[in-house]
Amino acid sequence: MCLCNTGVEDIKHVLFKCPFYAIKRASLATTVIPILISNNLNHLANDENLYLYGNNSINDNDNKTILVATIKFLKDTNRFSI
Numbered sequence: 001m002c003l004c005n006t007g008v009e010d011i012k013h014v015l016f017k018c019p020f021y022a023i024k025r026a027s028l029a030t031t032v033i034p035i036l037i038s039n040n041l042n043h044l045a046n047d048e049n050l051y052l053y054g055n056n057s058i059n060d061n062d063n064k065t066i067l068v069a070t071i072k073f074l075k076d077t078n079r080f081s082i
Contacts, residue, residue, distance in 0.1 A: 031066070
C-alpha cells in the first residue's frame with residue numbers, strides 16, 4: 001500500500017494517481033502531452049510503458065525527452081531514493 005493510502009504503490013499509481021505527486025506529475029505532463037499531441041498519440045498519456053520505454057511511433061529525440069522527464073519526475077518525488 002502506498003503511503004497515501006489510496007492504492008497499491010506500483011508504477012501506474014506513482015506516475016498517474018498518487019495525490020502526493022500531483023504537482024510533480026503536472027510538470028511531467030507539460031513535457032509529455034505536447035509530444036503525444038504532435039504525434040497523434042494522445043491515447044498513450046496514461047500508458048506507463050511510454051514513460052519507461054518510449055514508443056516506436058515517436059522519434060528518438062522525443063522519446064529521449066519523455067524518458068528524461070520521467071527520470072526527473074521519479075527523482076523529484078524522492079520515492080525511490082536510497
